[in-house]
Amino acid sequence: MSNVIRLISATKSDFQKMSAMELKESIYKSESRTIMGQHLLFAGPGVVRGVTNSELMFAWGADMVMLNTIDLDNLDNNPGLCGLSLKELKERCNRPIGIYLGCPKAGSEDGGKKALYRREGMVATREHILKCKEIGADFIVLGGNPGSGTSLTDVIEATRLAKSLLGDDMIIMAGKWEDGITEKVLGDPTADYDTKDIVRQLIDAGADCIDLPCPGSRGGITVEDIRTLVQFVHQYKPGTLTMCFLDSSVECADEETIRQIAILMKQTGADIHAIGDGGFGGCTWPKNIYQLSVSIKGEHYTWFRMASVNK
Template identity: 30%
Template sequence: MSRRVLNLTGRELASMGAKDFKEAVKASEGRVVAAEVVVTASPLVDGVSNVEIASRFGADVLILNMYDVLNPAVAGVPSEYASIRGIAEFTGRFIGNNLEPVDEGLIPEGRRLTKVSVIRSMELGSRLVVVTGNPGLGVTWGRIAAGVREAVDVAGGRALVFGGKMHSGGLRVEKMYELPLIEEVLAAGADGVLVPAPFTVPGATPEAVESVVSLASRYDALVMCTIGTSQEGSQREVVRSIALHSKACGCDIHHIGDSGYSMGVAVPENILELSLAVRGVRHTYKRISMSSLR
């Protein structure tokens, strides 16, 4: 029987292989929390990095946004821990990074999804490559599917590959929950798909999210429900409602974005609220209190 993420120590989270982690997520029955962090943003609190804050408020998984794999650095983290493997050791968490399937010249090459950036992500220790787009870049489902296919080919099972959207990204010609488009991503070999959580974008009904969960199950893929529209800075009651509806829809991983008081990390109390909503005090306090020496 697979171990659950709920029972993993920080050392285990920091070192577990991609395939085993996927099984551990499945075994956790919708009780895994992921926090996204903009690595270029100044720390919310002086003397401690945003990746540390996200970890200590309940995240099991950290997704590094705007992480340049050709020039690795994370604001507030000592340079000797700047690799993705180093961040895993530094925080005791399962670490991944975003790569964006956009045209050359729009963003730094170390953030753009290419064969080189995926290879470099693997060299730096990434175990989760998330193919997605930041606001204003107009990333389509087709580009995401193509990016997933390339990432899967390069990663070769060494990292999980997720693909999807947290928001429209400035593109209004595609429906967010268009199942044939999402199926292209799954058919490309994605280990998981990400879609906006209920109530986070126009049309984000629980029924729409449930339809994606049903589709993903046919591909043995995970579903990450995302809060990526600055509601990570909303009242705790809003975050709690989103979390519970996501869990009811069948989401495997509950994601909270990086826009809190400013761009960088969610309001820390809302990471905690999300964790409490989907798994209660027992597993939340275990995650935030466990010694790094275990």
């Protein structure tokens, strides 16, 4: 293990020096206290006029942000970026920012969302994966938006492709925490597949982090369901990370609900605690980012993240 600083204590100057694998180690060293926000780009310029949702979430305690529904074929077609390139957004935020790539097969259903954004612009193709690297993404997240018809086989194949193209130059996160209609999400006790075998295949394909649903927000999922998988990941290939994802529109519930779910998330042992973008302006309420952060890592490290943007 290197002497890289843990992410919850890292600042702008630290992030600028980190390689992808150092960032991965930095998350690991934070001992289950890393917060990730999600920014829905098609939903408009954002919650607060004059700043992007990414900036807003970092200002309220997020350590990382994932961009959802990005159009990589036409980078001008991303209202949530407010005319900024990813490089310019990172210069404003001074924090790790990654991109969500969907893995559905061509022609699969999209739950009515096709009219809302160009799903084909965020599909995990060879061209799009390389584009993510070209424009400066710190990580990619491979999965499937609700209603996309994404299978775990699709995600495994996309993970293998991404690893062959990126190697260790970018963190690859992969899994299934939503879109559970045609195939159950990872950790669902009613799934008709061997969950641990799927996780093993994802890791063997090159995943640096396994993405899992969240107890308290995903129906039927318990702490023990997810904790068992987290422990398996950490034992099967030490150093591999896990992410627990609070979504299903519960991310815009009241703060007390977020607080209660955060405690469940912490009990799973996941390395990263992510919160979805199901708000009314392309992200969750800033106060819910703050509550999640305080519940997971306390006020000290939350305030540090809020105040250290230019350090």
